[in-house]
Amino acid sequence: MPLDTSTYALAHLRLDGRRWNELRHLHAQISTQASSDGSSYLEQGNTKILCTVSGPQEQRRNAPGGRQQQAGAGSDTEAQIVVEMNLAAFSSTDRKKRARSDKRVQEMQFTIAEAFRGTLFTNLYPHSTITITLHVLSQDGSLLTACLNAATLALVDAGIPMSDYVSAVTVASAPSSDQSLDEVDPLLDLNGLEEQELPFMTVGTTAAGTGEGVEGEAKIMVLVMETKVQMGRLEAMLSVGVDGCRRVRGLLDDVVRTQGRRVMENKIS
Amino acid sequence: MAPYTGIPLSPAELSYLHTSLAQIPPIRPDGRASTHFRPLIAETEVLPAANGSARICFADGTEAIVGVKAEVEQTRQAPASINGEKVDEGMLDLGGGGARDVKDDEMKVDGDGKKQQTGRGRDEWLEISIDVPGMRDDDALPMFLSAMLTEALLADGGLRDKLYINTRFHWRLYIDILLLSQPLSYPLPLLSLTTHLALLSTRLPALISEKDEDPLFNDDWEASTHLYLRDDQHQQQKPSVTLLVISVNDNILFDPSKEELAVADAVVAMSVTQSTDNSLKLIALRTVDPPSRLTAAGTPNALNTSAGAQSLGAAEVAAIREKDMGATVWRPPRGGLKRAVLAKMIKMVVEKNGVGEEVLAGLVGVEV
Numbered sequence: 001m002p003l004d005t006s007t008y009a010l011a012h013l014r015l016d017g018r019r020w021n022e023l024r025h026l027h028a029q030i031s032t033q034a035s036s037d038g039s040s041y042l043e044q045g046n047t048k049i050l051c052t053v054s055g056p057q058e059q060r061r062n063a064p065g066g067r068q069q070q071a072g073a074g075s076d077t078e079a080q081i082v083v084e085m086n087l088a089a090f091s092s093t094d095r096k097k098r099a100r101s102d103k104r105v106q107e108m109q110f111t112i113a114e115a116f117r118g119t120l121f122t123n124l125y126p127h128s129t130i131t132i133t134l135h136v137l138s139q140d141g142s143l144l145t146a147c148l149n150a151a152t153l154a155l156v157d158a159g160i161p162m163s164d165y166v167s168a169v170t171v172a173s174a175p176s177s178d179q180s181l182d183e184v185d186p187l188l189d190l191n192g193l194e195e196q197e198l199p200f201m202t203v204g205t206t207a208a209g210t211g212e213g214v215e216g217e218a219k220i221m222v223l224v225m226e227t228k229v230q231m232g233r234l235e236a237m238l239s240v241g242v243d244g245c246r247r248v249r250g251l252l253d254d255v256v257r258t259q260g261r262r263v264m265e266n267k268i269s
Numbered sequence: 270m271a272p273y274t275g276i277p278l279s280p281a282e283l284s285y286l287h288t289s290l291a292q293i294p295p296i297r298p299d300g301r302a303s304t305h306f307r308p309l310i311a312e313t314e315v316l317p318a319a320n321g322s323a324r325i326c327f328a329d330g331t332e333a334i335v336g337v338k339a340e341v342e343q344t345r346q347a348p349a350s351i352n353g354e355k356v357d358e359g360m361l362d363l364g365g366g367g368a369r370d371v372k373d374d375e376m377k378v379d380g381d382g383k384k385q386q387t388g389r390g391r392d393e394w395l396e397i398s399i400d401v402p403g404m405r406d407d408d409a410l411p412m413f414l415s416a417m418l419t420e421a422l423l424a425d426g427g428l429r430d431k432l433y434i435n436t437r438f439h440w441r442l443y444i445d446i447l448l449l450s451q452p453l454s455y456p457l458p459l460l461s462l463t464t465h466l467a468l469l470s471t472r473l474p475a476l477i478s479e480k481d482e483d484p485l486f487n488d489d490w491e492a493s494t495h496l497y498l499r500d501d502q503h504q505q506q507k508p509s510v511t512l513l514v515i516s517v518n519d520n521i522l523f524d525p526s527k528e529e530l531a532v533a534d535a536v537v538a539m540s541v542t543q544s545t546d547n548s549l550k551l552i553a554l555r556t557v558d559p560p561s562r563l564t565a566a567g568t569p570n571a572l573n574t575s576a577g578a579q580s581l582g583a584a585e586v587a588a589i590r591e592k593d594m595g596a597t598v599w600r601p602p603r604g605g606l607k608r609a610v611l612a613k614m615i616k617m618v619v620e621k622n623g624v625g626e627e628v629l630a631g632l633v634g635v636e637v
Contacts, residue, residue, distance in 0.1 A: 035330025035450045046317055050449060052402075089398065089445040090319045090336030097398060097445075133402055135449060137334065138318050 012185070015193060016045075020174065020185035021240065023247060028149070028255045030157045038158025042150035045191055046140035051150040053158040055079070055130035079125035081116055083109040085134045085147065092139055108144050112151060115204055115221045121161040130160060141192040142170045144202045144224060149252060156256055165252055166221050168204035169244035170195070171237045173229045186237040188244045201225035203241035207249055218242050276531045276560060280567035280599035287532040287599070290517040298528055304617070304624050306524040311462075311635045313470040321471025321496070323635075325463045329526065332449040333459050335467035341434070341484055342394075342441040390429025394439055395422060399446045399460065414457055417511065417555060418446075418464060421540035424552040427506040428468075431496055435481045440473060454527040455557070457538055461511035462628075466635060468508040471496040509542040509552055510628055512618060515559075516610050521617060523624055533559045535606040539618055541625040549625045551615055556606060566590075567597035 012019060024045035033039035038053035056079050085105050089097045098105065112132070120130070132154065134147050148168040155162060172187045172194060190200055204222030220242070229237070278286075289296040295303055307328040316322035319336035326332045397419045399411045406412075422428055422444075432440040444467070446460050472493040474486035487493075497507060515525045515533035522529060530536065540553035570576045571589050581589070593600060618625045 033326075033330060033332055033450055035332075035453060048316075052449070084402070086400065086402065086447075088334075088336060088400070088447050089443065090316060090322070090338050093318055095338040095340060095443045095445070135334075135402075135447060137336075137447075138316055140318075 014187065016191060018189075021188050021244075023169070023189045023244065024191065026149075026248065026251050028153055028252065030153050030255055030259045038154045038156070038160070040150050040153035040157060042146055042153065044142055044146045044149070044189070046138055047142055047146045048136075048138040049146045049150040050135040050137060051147070051154040052133045052135075053130065053151075053154040053160070054133075055158070056125035056128035056160065057131075059127065059129050077126050078122040079120070079128045079130050081113045081120065081122065081130050081132065083113045083132045083134070083151075085109050085112075085136065087136045087139070090138075091136045108147065111144065111222060111224060112147055115148060115166050116151065116155065116162075118221050119162045119164055119166055119206055120155065121163070124161060130155075130158075139192065141190045141195040142202070144168065144222075145170050145189075145204075148204050148222065149248060153252060153255060157259075164206035165249050166204050166206055167245045167249035167252055168202060168222060169241055169248055170200050170202050171241040171244065172198040172200035173233045173237055174198070184233065184236075186233070186240040188240055199225075199227035199229040201227075201229075201237065201241070203238065203245060205242055205245040205249075207246065218246065276564055278528070278531055278564065280565065280597070283532050283561075283564055284567075284599040286528055287517060290520060290522065290529060290532065293520070295517065295520040295522060297522065297526075299526065301524075303520065303522045304627075306628070306631075307526075309462075311466060311632070313466055313635060320473065321467045321469075323463050323466035323470060325459060325466065327459055329453060330450060331453055331456060331459055333446060333456065333463045334449060335444060335446045335460075335463045337467050337471045338443045338445070339432075339440045339471070339473055340443070341438055344437055344439050389433040390426070390431070390439075392423050392429060394429055394432045395419065395442050395444070397422070397444045397446065397464075399448070401448045401452055401456075403451065410452065414460060417457060417538060417553075418461060420555075421461065421509045421511050421553045422464070422468075424540065425506060425509065425542055425550070428508065434476065434484050437481055438484050442471075444468075454525075454530060455513060455536075455560075457511055457557075458513045458524070461509075461540070462632065465508050465510050466632060469495075469497050469632075506545065507543045507629065509540045510625070510632070511538055511540045511553075512624070512628065513538055513557075514614050514618070516606065516614065519610060521610065521614050530560050531564060532561050534561070534602045535559055535610070537606070537611070537614060539615070541618055541629075543629055548621070549619045549623070549629075551619050554615070559602065562601045564599070564601050566593075566601055567599045569593045569596035571596070 018024070026044050028040060028042040030040045032041045032050070033052055036052040036054055040051050042049050042051070085108055087098050087105065089095050132151050134150065136143065145168040148166050152165045152167065169188060170190045172190050174184050174187050175198065187194065187198070190198070202222060202224040203220065205218040205220050207218050286298065301307070309328060310326040311323065313323045315324050315334065316336050320339045321337040322335060324332070324334040397415050399415045401411050404411055432442055434440060444464060446464060448456055448460065472495050474490070475492040475494055476484060477487055478485040512523065513525060514537045515522050515529060516535045517533055525533060536557040536559045538555045538557055539551060541549050541551050544550045569589060571578050572581070572586060574580060617623055
C-alpha cells in the first residue's frame with residue numbers, strides 16, 4: 001500500500017481494511033501471573049506483550065555487565081525504575097536472537113523508564129527499585145506503544161501509586177501523490193508493514209488534569225519520532241495521536257475496572 | 270551441576286518436611302499422593318508468527334512459553350568417509366549421526382523400494398535456547414537446562430530425521446524457550462512439557478518440489494503438515510517428556526514442589542518417549558544435585574557457643590561435624606542414590622499405566 005499510493009486514495013482503506021482513525025483490536029488482561037507483584041498481557045493487533053512488575057523492592061545486586069545504567073534520580077529520595085525489555089527470538093517473522101546490548105532496545109527501555117518516572121509516585125519509596133520486565137512475544141508494529149500500555153496495566157496491578165495511566169499510540173502521515181497538505185489523513189495505530197514504509201511517531205499521554213479524568217487536559221509523556229515528515233503535517237498527526245491515546249486510555253481503564261469488579265465479586269460472594 | 274540457592278527454611282522445618290516425606294505412605298505438604306501431579310494450564314498455538322508454540326502455567330505460578338521456528342538451510346556436505354566409517358558423529362556424540370545400528374543406511378531399501386528413513390538427520394539442525402529472566406545466557410542454570418533438553422530431544426534420533434528435505438537442503442529448527450516467571454522451583458519439567466506441546470503443534474510448509482531440486486513449498490498454510498503426524502496409521506514417536514522425580518529414604522515422589530526439593534535425598538530427571546508400539550521408552554536419565562546439600566545444617570550443642578560449648582580449633586570442629594549424627598536437628602543428606610530405588614523409579618515411569626503414560630495422555634488432550 002504505501003508504495004502504491006493510489007490504492008489508499010481510492011477507497012481510503014488500509015491494507016488490513018481499517019480506516020485512517022481506527023485502532024487495531026486491543027485485548028488486554030491484568031493479573032495474569034500469580035507469582036509476580038503485578039502482571040499484564042496486552043495484544044494490539046498481532047503485537048503481543050507480556051509485562052511483569054516486581055517492586056518496589058530493595059536494591060538488588062549491581063546489574064551484570066552489559067546492562068546500561070539507568071539514569072535515574074538519586075536513590076536516596078526516590079525509587080529507581082528499571083525497565084528490561086526482552087525481545088523473544090520468535091517474535092518477528094525471521095528468527096533472530098537479539099544481543100543484550102542492542103542499542104534500539106536500550107533506547108526503548110530508557111524511554112519507558114522516563115515516561116513512568118513522571119507518573120509514578122516514586123518519592124514514596126526511597127531506596128528501592130521498581131523493575132518492569134517486558135516480554136515481547138510477537139511484534140507487528142507499534143512496539144513501544146504496546147510496551148507502554150502493557151507496563152501501565154502491570155503497574156496498576158502491582159498497586160504502585162501513580163497520577164494517571166500512560167497510554168500510547170502510533171500515528172503516521174499517509175502518503176499522497178501530490179504534496180498538498182489538505183487531503184492527507186494521519187493514520188492511527190500502525191502495523192508492521194506500515195511502520196516500515198511510512199514516517200510515523202509514537203505519542204504517549206496521560207490525562208492528568210483537573211481530576212475529571214478523560215476530560216482533563218492531556219499531558220504528553222512520550223514523543224518519539226525517528227523518521228522525517230513535513231512540518232506542516234505534524235500538528236494534525238499530533239492531535240490525532242493525542243485523541244487516539246484518549247481512546248486507548250478508555251480501553252485500558254475498562255480492563256482495570258473489569259478486573260476490579262471480578263476481585264470484588266470474589267470477596268463479597 | 271547447576272547450583273540452587275536461596276532455600277529459606279530452618280533446620281527444624283527441613284527436619285519436619287523430611288520426616289513427613291519419609292513416612293509410609295509419605296505425607297506431602299499439600300496432601301497429594303506420591304504420583305499425583307499438580308494442576309496446570311496449557312494452551313497451544315499462541316504465537317501467530319511461529320511454526321509451533323505452547324504455553325504452560327504451573328500451579329505455583331511459574332509460566333513458560335515456547336516458540337518453534339523453522340528455516341530452510343543448505344546442508345553442509347559431510348566430509349568423505351574415511352575407511353568406510355561414518356565421520357559425522359553429531360554434536361553430542363550420541364551415535365553415528367543417528368545411524369547407531371544401521372551402517373549402510375544410504376543404500377538400504379525396504380520392501381517398497383523406498384529409501385530407509387533413519388540416519389539422515391544431524392544433531393546440529395536443532396537449536397535450543399533458553400531465556401530465564403534475570404540471568405545471562407551463560408549462567409549455570411540456563412546452560413544446564415538447555416543441555417538436558419537438547420539431549421532428551423536428540424536421543425531418539427526421530428526428530429532430526431524429520432528435518433531432512435533432500436541431500437542439499439534441510440530444515441533448521443529453532444526452539445526458543447522463554448521462562449516468564451522467576452525460576453522459583455527447578456523449572457526443568459515445566460520447560461520440557463512446554464517444549465513437548467510446542468513440538469506437537471509445529472507445522473512445516475508442504476513440499477512441492479521433487480528430489481534434489483531447490484525446495485519449493487506450498488503457499489497455502491492449510492496444506493502444511495505437522496512435524497509429528499497424528500493419524501493412527503503412522504504411530505509416530507512423540508517428542509520426549511522430562512519428569513523430575515525425587516526420593517526420600519525409600520519413598521519416590523513425582524512433581525516435587527519447592528519445599529520437597531529442598532529435603533530430597535536424590536533428584537533425578539528422566540526423559541521418556543512413546544515408541545512405535547505404544548510402549549514407553551526411557552531415553553535419558555540424569556541425576557541432579559539435590560538442593561538439600563546446600564541447606565544449612567543444625568548446630569550440635571558441642572559447637573554452639575551460646576549453649577556453653579568451648580570454642581574449638583578447626584580440626585576439632587570438622588571432627589565433630591563428621592560424626593554429628595543424631596546430635597543435630599537436620600543434616601544435609603550424604604551419599605548417593607541406591608540402585609534399587611533408581612530401578613523402582615524407572616519402573617514406575619515406564620510401566621504400562623504408569624506415570625509416564627498418564628502424563629503423555631494428559632498432554633494429548635490439549636491438542637485440538
